[in-house]
Amino acid sequence: MSELTLPTHKVGDLTITAISDGYLHASFDFLANIDPGDAALMQENAGITDHTSIHINCYLVRGGGRTVLIDAGAGGFKQWGGRLKPNLLRAGIQPGAISAILLTHAHPDHVGGLMDAGEAVFPNAELVAHHREVAFWQDDGNLSRAPERSRGNFMVARQAFDGYRARLRTFEDGEVLPGITAMPLPGHTAGHTGYRLDSTDESLLVWGDIVHFPQIQVPRPEVSIAFDQDAALSAATRSRLLDCVAAEQLLIAGMHLGEPGFARIARKNGTFAVAYEE
Numbered sequence: 001m002s003e004l005t006l007p008t009h010k011v012g013d014l015t016i017t018a019i020s021d022g023y024l025h026a027s028f029d030f031l032a033n034i035d036p037g038d039a040a041l042m043q044e045n046a047g048i049t050d051h052t053s054i055h056i057n058c059y060l061v062r063g064g065g066r067t068v069l070i071d072a073g074a075g076g077f078k079q080w081g082g083r084l085k086p087n088l089l090r091a092g093i094q095p096g097a098i099s100a101i102l103l104t105h106a107h108p109d110h111v112g113g114l115m116d117a118g119e120a121v122f123p124n125a126e127l128v129a130h131h132r133e134v135a136f137w138q139d140d141g142n143l144s145r146a147p148e149r150s151r152g153n154f155m156v157a158r159q160a161f162d163g164y165r166a167r168l169r170t171f172e173d174g175e176v177l178p179g180i181t182a183m184p185l186p187g188h189t190a191g192h193t194g195y196r197l198d199s200t201d202e203s204l205l206v207w208g209d210i211v212h213f214p215q216i217q218v219p220r221p222e223v224s225i226a227f228d229q230d231a232a233l234s235a236a237t238r239s240r241l242l243d244c245v246a247a248e249q250l251l252i253a254g255m256h257l258g259e260p261g262f263a264r265i266a267r268k269n270g271t272f273a274v275a276y277e278e
Contacts, residue, residue, distance in 0.1 A: 005090070006018065006019065006087070006090060006091055007259070007261035007262060007277075009204065009262055009277070010202075011197050011198075011199050011202045011204045011251070012063075012179075012198070012200030012201065012202040013063045013064065013199045014061055014062065014063035014179065014197055014199045015061070015063060016060065016061050016197065016204060016253065016262075017059070017060040017062075017091055018057050018058075018059060018253065018259075018260075018261025018262065019057070019058045019059065019060050019069075019073075019084060019087045019088055019091065020055065020057060020083055020084075020087055020259055020261075021057070021058055021073025021075075021082065021083050021084040021087070022055075022056055022073070022074070022080070022081040022082055022083040023050075023053045023054060023080070023081065024053075024056060024074065024080035024109055025050075025053055025054065026052055026212065026225070026227075027052060028040065028051075030225050030226040030227070031213070031216070031223055031224070031225055032223065032224045032225070032226075033220075033222045033223050033224065033235075034216065034220060034223045039051075039213070042215055042219070043213070043216065045215075046215035048215060054212050054256050055256055055257065055259060056073050056074055056080065056109050056255065056256065057071075057253070057254065057255050057256070057261055058070060058071045058072060058073050058084055058113075058255070059206055059261075060088070060093065061180070063179075063199065064178055064179065066099050066100065067093060067097050067098055067099055068099060068100045068101070068102060068177065068180070069098050069100070069102070069122070069125070070101075070102045070103075070195060070206050071102075071103060071104055071110040071111075071208075071255055072084060072101055072103075072110065072113035072114045072121070072122075073109065073110070073112065074108055074109040074112040074113060075112035075113035075114070075115070075116065075121075076112065077108045077109070077112035078108070080109055080112070081109060081112070081113070082113075084113045085113070085121065095121050095122050095123070096122070096123055097124075098122045098124065098125045099124065099125060099126065100125055100126045100127075100177060101114070101122060101125045101126070101127050101128065101164075102128045102129075102176060102195055103127070103129040103130075103133065103193075104192060104193055104195070104206070104208030104209065104255060105129075105133055105188060105189040105191060105192045105193065105208060105209065106129065106133050106134075106136075106156075106160065106161075107153060107189065107209070107227065108152070108153055108156040108157075109255075110209075110255065111157055112156055112160075114127070114160040114163060115159050115160055115163045118159075118163075119163070120163045125164070125167065126167045126168075127160070127161075127164035127167055127168050127169070128169050128170075128171065128176055129168070129169075129170055129171075129191065129193075130170065130171060130172075130182065130192075130193045131170035131171065131191065132190045132191035133191025133192070133193070134161060134168070134170050135190070136189065136190035136191065137153075137154055137157035137158060138157075138158060138161065142154070176195070179198055179199050180195050180196070181195070181198070182194075182195060183195065185207065185208060185210060185237050185241065186230070186233055186234075186237055187228060187229070187230045187231075187232075187233035187234030187235070187238075188209045188210075188227070188228050188229065188234050188237075189229050190229065192208055193208065194207045194208050194210075194241075203250060203251070204250070204251045204252070204262075205250055205251070205253070206252075206253045206254070206255075207241065207253070207254050208254065208255055209227070209254075209255055209256060210237070210238050210241055210242075210254060211238065211254060211256060211257075212225050212227065212256045213225075213256075214256065214258065214263075214274045215274065217238065218242065218272045218274050219272055219273060221235060221239040221242055221272070222235050222239075223235075242265055242272045243267075245264075245265045246264075246265040246266065246267040246272060249264055250264070251264060251277065252264065252265065257276075258276060260276040260277065262276070262277040264277065
């Protein structure tokens, strides 16, 4: 299959391609502020047959002599995802060609694809992450306080940071690469970060995990998920950001948008809706 089958957008001089890593599943019992039956109905009305499936996107950014990856998928952790590498090859990209990997955060479905059998999958890539994100996952106190079900997440994050230790760069805010600016989007994790891409008067925002179930959480931004470290802050960030991107009609990309990969947020009668870009 050719690269033409992968969702791709031009933003000025940059070419951004959505690279699917596959899917994971999460029960609606993980959602707060919505009845599971209502959540299922919203998915049904949106034409989603596998109601509890969550798509995993990564984004390839090419331009300015760089080949950059934003997030690295789950890599098969818990049988989640694992399609990033073959889909990169479909885009004509060998792992060694990636010059930098920008992390939105270090949950397993975003860093699991960085390592394979103890080896770095992307041998020439700089790994770039918010300093609060790296500090959180490396803190033994945080590990000791974590519930049992979350402790494996710390191990996956630490393995990734260790595997790229010699090429790990942390930031506070601002421009992380030419034309790519970090945008703090707090709540989901300690250092959850979006990336705004700007080139020749065109822009796109990669918003990380602002939503996990787009057809539920965009129209109902108060709905949070158990993966959020601070549910109230995450919901507040989601509401604020939806308002901003709808007003600006900014093109967005998100790690858990559907396979089309790119969308805009429409506001109608006081609620928000996802409009995918085909």
